[in-house]
Amino acid sequence: MSDLVVPTDVGLFCPAGGFYIDPWQPVERSIVTHAHADHARPGSQKYLCAADGLHVLRTRLGADAAIEAVEYGQALAFDGVTVSLHPAGHVLGSAQVRIEHRGEVWVVSGDYKVATDRTCAGFAPLRCHTFITESTFGLPIYRWPPEAAVWDEINRWWRGNADAGQCSLIYAYALGKAQRVLSGVDGSLGPIYCHGAVERLNADYRASGIELPPTVYVGNVTDTKTFRTALVVAPPSARGTPWLRRFGDFASGFASGWMQLRGARRRRSVERGFVLSDHADWPGLTEAIAATGAERVLVTHGATGSMVRWLSEQGLRAEAIATRFEGEQDESPDPVADRIGTEEP
DSSP, X not given: OOOSSEEOSSSEEETTTTEEESOSSXXXXXXXXXXXXXXXXXXXXXXXXXGGGHHHHHHHHOTTSOEEEEOTTOOEEETTEEEEEEEOSSSXXXXXXXXXXXXXXEEEOOSOOOXXXXXXXXXXXXXXXXXXXXXXXOSTTOOOOOHHHHHHHHXXXXXXXXXXXXXXXXXXOTXXXXXXXXXXXXXXXXXXXXXXXXXXXXXXXXXXTOOOOOOEEGGGOOOGGGGGGOEEEEOGGXXXXXXXXXXXXXXEEEESGGGGSTTHHHHTTOSEEEOOOSSOOHHHHHHHHHHHTOSEEEEEEESHHHHHHHHHHTTOEEEEOOOSSXXXXXXXXXXXXXXXXXXXX
């Protein structure tokens, strides 16, 4: 039996169904796992996404893109191939693509995490014969702390800065990470201001039914003294730009899974690192793969070699497949900020 999904120069392709999954060049029919720029590229004739992600995908692709949105679990037929989208737990609207044809079931996971997240639907394990998994953090050293401990750490940092009359500026990727940070901070500690790229996507999250604390676009702040007790959420693309001058003396932090590594905070030129990722850590990856019951696992993005070796040792048929974008591309630089435009200095 031929493979249901094959890698091509354009992206992952299902020959039997005539569609691509997260293609990086324009195609006739694109199924999008989520709206990060390494997965949602402009120019295709038709797009399919999960309904939860429609607002953010529209922001990513523009008003003219032909986007069809379906509910999680809703089955569609493409030339005899049955396709459905299921929660991936990565960011709002992220989906795994389940593909069934002549009794064979494949699942393309996109990016995913198994940890709880109040800003998106939780990861749903799917039984399949072949599972295509990411491995951004596919090494045993990556093990995320409990989410509650991260919120406590961020809130203590903000409170201490506010008591000292110093602005707290945290870098978080505009789509997904920023909203997850906002969902966990204590809004009673002071005002919360956001970079324009973040605030635009906050609106998309609220329009999708996600509760976030009150936030204000930085450009609308008239009393700069309020920055002294504020939390400011900005994308990494704002680092080192004139946009930062308005805050005077500020403390900087960065929310990312990479903060678990020694030296990552120094390389990012920030004072504090908060270990918070929208990708699965090592236990999450191995748990998710085992839950599929798949006999064959194709590995993409990140530490593919290590993950393939480990899976092979567990008796699974495992191999790596290459994609144009490798690693946590949605986290560096921030494409939404570039698309919306830079703010005034």
